[in-house]
Amino acid sequence: MGVCTSSTAQCLPRQSPIDIQTRRAKYDSSLKPLFIQYDPNTSKRIINVGHCFNVEFDDSSDRSVLSEGPLTSHYRLRQFHFHWGTSDRDGSEHVIDGQTYPAELHIVHWNSQRYSSFEEATKHSDGLAVIGVLLKIGEPNPVLQNIIDNLDKVKTKERTYWTYLGSLTTSPYSECVTWVLLQEAITISSEQLQHFRGLQNEDEEFILENHRPLQPIEKRLVKSSCK
Ligand SMILES: NS(=O)(=O)c1cc(F)cc(F)c1
Numbered sequence: 001m002g003v004c005t006s007s008t009a010q011c012l013p014r015q016s017p018i019d020i021q022t023r024r025a026k027y028d029s030s031l032k033p034l035f036i037q038y039d040p041n042t043s044k045r046i047i048n049v050g051h052c053f054n055v056e057f058d059d060s061s062d063r064s065v066l067s068e069g070p071l072t073s074h075y076r077l078r079q080f081h082f083h084w085g086t087s088d089r090d091g092s093e094h095v096i097d098g099q100t101y102p103a104e105l106h107i108v109h110w111n112s113q114r115y116s117s118f119e120e121a122t123k124h125s126d127g128l129a130v131i132g133v134l135l136k137i138g139e140p141n142p143v144l145q146n147i148i149d150n151l152d153k154v155k156t157k158e159r160t161y162w163t164y165l166g167s168l169t170t171s172p173y174s175e176c177v178t179w180v181l182l183q184e185a186i187t188i189s190s191e192q193l194q195h196f197r198g199l200q201n202e203d204e205e206f207i208l209e210n211h212r213p214l215q216p217i218e219k220r221l222v223k224s225s226c227k
């Protein structure tokens, strides 16, 4: 069945982002640790896509992959990007117990085990896996400063996470994403974050914010990898 890009009779909508109500998240002992293997040499370029900037990767082979966790296939790294707000008070897309964060990193992967391309994968309910990392204001983050060369430092040890079935948070909002939201935020300084708001879109207007409003959780269950 193809994915829904809006609520239709056949399927309850599974839109993103959502408010993660941690007390309602259910511990699932079958959830395995994430397996993240990134080769920084697969990074290609930074491109301004109008509403944000994407750091793109060479996804012509499985050199940078995500598997395990809630996933039953291996997913190939495609790009990462950020969402932010007009001030440090909000900007993240996901919200934790009603708490917004100043920004959110999305590391986008597509199911290269089952599909032949990113574009094809977005048409299927198990097509993408996006790691969401919340950013909080704190010390300047050297990794963010050089995130391209240090992507593998973003992965790492036993990270605990929430996971749920959702969608792209920008048009066409395809319901093709298994979301894996890390429970530990990383820091970014207010000055580093200010650089994001200096980006301009195709009309040379500053991109002051680019986060989508919260979407209804409907009947979905958020699972947690830890008690
Ligand atoms: N923001 S998001 O991670 O859901 C996303 C990822 C993507 F590859 C394409 C999109 F349009 C949106």
Ligand SMILES: [Zn+2]
Residues within 6 Å of the ligand: 081, 082, 083, 106, 169
């Ligand atoms: Zn995103």
